[in-house]
Amino acid sequence: xxxxxxxxxxxxxxxxxxxxxxxxxxxxxxxxxxxxxxxxxxxxxxxxxxxxxxxxxxxxxxxxxxxxxxxxxxxxxxxxxxxxxxxxxxxxxxxxxxxxxxxxxxxxxxxxxxxxxxxxx
Amino acid sequence: xxxxxxxxxxxxxxxxxxxxxxxxxxxxxxxxxxxxxxxxxxxxxxxxxxxxxxxxxxxxxxxxxxxxxxxxxxxxxxxxxxxxxxxxxxxxxxxxxxxxxxxxxxxxxxxxxxxxxxxxx
DNA sequence: GCAACACTCAACCAATCGGTTGACAATCTA
DNA sequence: TAGATTGTCAACCGATTGGTTGAGTGTTGC
Numbered sequence: 001x002x003x004x005x006x007x008x009x010x011x012x013x014x015x016x017x018x019x020x021x022x023x024x025x026x027x028x029x030x031x032x033x034x035x036x037x038x039x040x041x042x043x044x045x046x047x048x049x050x051x052x053x054x055x056x057x058x059x060x061x062x063x064x065x066x067x068x069x070x071x072x073x074x075x076x077x078x079x080x081x082x083x084x085x086x087x088x089x090x091x092x093x094x095x096x097x098x099x100x101x102x103x104x105x106x107x108x109x110x111x112x113x114x115x116x117x118x119x120x121x
Numbered sequence: 122x123x124x125x126x127x128x129x130x131x132x133x134x135x136x137x138x139x140x141x142x143x144x145x146x147x148x149x150x151x152x153x154x155x156x157x158x159x160x161x162x163x164x165x166x167x168x169x170x171x172x173x174x175x176x177x178x179x180x181x182x183x184x185x186x187x188x189x190x191x192x193x194x195x196x197x198x199x200x201x202x203x204x205x206x207x208x209x210x211x212x213x214x215x216x217x218x219x220x221x222x223x224x225x226x227x228x229x230x231x232x233x234x235x236x237x238x239x240x241x242x
Numbered sequence: 243g244c245a246a247c248a249c250t251c252a253a254c255c256a257a258t259c260g261g262t263t264g265a266c267a268a269t270c271t272a
Numbered sequence: 273t274a275g276a277t278t279g280t281c282a283a284c285c286g287a288t289t290g291g292t293t294g295a296g297t298g299t300t301g302c
Contacts, residue, residue: 177250
């Protein structure tokens with residue numbers, strides 16, 4: 001059977017948006033409150049139009065919302081899609097906690113061995 | 122001040138790898154145990170070489186490890202980088218729980234109002 | 243030994259990405 | 273009203289992506 005994948009899911013857009021360090025930095029800036037497009041662009045060695053494209057990518061991924069206020073566009077974080085991404089990742093949580101548990105168990109076992117028999121290696 | 126971003130971080134590679142539904146499906150397959158490249162490729166309407174490229178992308182993002190066993194390449198999940206991505210996302214957790222808390226508070230307030238005064242709208 | 247198998251690699255292709263510049267639209271302010 | 277400010281849009285560019293095919297490399301089993 002051949003798996004039929006959808007053309008482009010919201011999760012595709014979210015992860016793709018997060019794959020760019022400029023956009024991740026913009027999200028981080030927005031974690032401190034609303035910012036205009038100009039303010040979001042300012043830290044980067046990039047034209048305003050270039051930064052505007054990144055903002056648009058974040059917006060169409062649903063990661064930010066924009067409110068046009070006069071000639072300024074005020075952007076604010078919308079974390080719902082981030083929550084979706086986190087939920088997708090949480091499915092795999094058992095795989096890394098599992099590893100940590102194994103490591104923990106090994107360390108404990110070593111402790112017991114050194115307590116009762118000393119380190120024999 | 123102009124922000125200086127690194128050329129390509131591990132997080133870039135991880136999020137980029139996760140942005141493709143084929144690769145996410147491959148990871149899901151690997152959550153059920155080791156798979157060969159051929160087994161990973163089988164569900165998709167795609168050449169083996171094409172699927173092999175996806176496996177390579179997952180590998181260079183550090184999401185899977187490969188053990189060459191004769192003519193087969195056995196792949197298994199490596200969740201450490203996924204944990205990194207989850208940790209990056211967890212910074213924003215307060216933004217979605219915050220919203221849920223506000224919603225929760227609003228609902229509780231409505232409950233109290235209907236209890237003490239009836240629904241006045 | 244040889245054919246089938248499992249897979250990678252290189253070359254190619256169209257589409258997308260991340261960036262630019264220049265023109266434009268809307269808004270604010272002097 | 274004129275000019276500065278804020279931002280988008282369209283066109284363009286080179287690099288990358290996701291896919292293909294064809295050839296090549298080991299490995300396995302008859």
